[in-house]
Amino acid sequence: MVIDPFSLTGLLVLAIFLIGMTLIVFEAQLEMDKFKPAMFMMSGLIVIGLHYALTDPNGFQYFLHAQSETKEELFGLIAFMAFMWMVVELLNERNVFTALNGYLLRKGLGARGMFWATGALSATLSPFLNNFTTAMIFGKTITSISSHPRYTHVALCNIVVASNSGVWFLGTSTSLMVVLAGKISIAGLLLLIPSALIGWLLFAATLQLFYLNKLDGQQLIRKVDASESRLKPGGAGLALVGFIAVIGAVLCNIVLKVGIEFAIGIGLGLVALYSWLLTRLGIETRWHEQLQKVEWNALLFFIGIITSVACLNHVGWLSYISRLFELLDPTLVNVVLGVASGVMDNVPVEAAALMSNPNLGLDQWALNALMVGIGGSLTVVGSAAGVMAMTLDKSYSFGVHLKFLPAILVNFLGSLGIWYLQFQWLGLGG
16 A cells, blocks of 8 residues: 555655755755754654554554565664674774775885775775775875875775775675665676776776876875884784685575675674684784774664655655656666766665666666666765765865766766676676
8 A cells, every 4th residue: 555645645755855865965065964864854754654643544554564674674784784894893903904005105106006006995895895984994095195185186086986886796885785675696796897897997097097197297195104004913814804704794695595684794703703812812902892883873874764765665756766667778767876876875766766676687686786886976975985085085075076077977887888788788697
């Protein structure tokens, strides 16, 4: 049973969603953490509850069922994010990522070398660390060595796009949501490696050719003392255990069909046990403190957004997305959703696509994950990586990011072209 979207209830739920999304889009200008409007958007539940209380008490059974489904979806998403975040924090405590940055600095790479090194590492590590954390790690490297604001902007843009290219595993919220919804397997996501990585390479080459090369002859980076960027005792072993834990979680999911959120939880247990063992051996790791460093504002944002999208679905608004897939070419619709994710943030766009539940094959769900994931790079507010870039460098704004839009479109259209070649023309993975 679905409430008429053009009824008073349907319009009120839509209004709450639009008000909340407007506040989220302008979070930087308003200096408001986006979890606050996201939690407000959950008030659509009250509107729907009042509708049934005043007009149709028998409809409460449908309302309760819808809430039960939303809770199930949220458990998998929040559990995975929290568990993975804890793994990253345990590694961070041993200076694993700081040591990696220190290694890059000690190698004495020039401006171009650091541009490509931080971009390549962001593209290869973000699928496992998530785009937000990756942008933070390597964004800090760039802001610490850059002596030219233009170079900072070019390198940060590279890191944002590279971090969002982690759609081929679980590096973006988009890919995680598609997997947890059962629309595609992790093995299916891995088929996106060519599209994601080649798309980033085309973008980075364009960025260097038309933007970075214009800075030749100027002092772009400064020498930084990297002596403190050393791996702490036990860090190498913990990094190895962390790597094994993540790979093991993937294999358990693919081979044994263990839910990825449970599998990564088991991996967290292994990493935490090894950290405890280091403590018993006299190496203080403060692992208890690290486990508490989960960014709850980010998790609350997901809870609010997905619940509000579920409200839109309950009053029938998402049925129009499903109809679009039926009336138009699914490839075109997925491209449009990718563009929308750059404006609205990829989480509500992907949640809407999943809850509308269109009948798509593996190739189109893979394209959906790809387009909505990398589409977040089109504007700086479209992804968590972009928001992190603005946080690290206050001069990196919406307008600055848009100056690189031609190169970003190379990434977007290049990845789309590789997907078409792989899935439609060659028929690989279809």
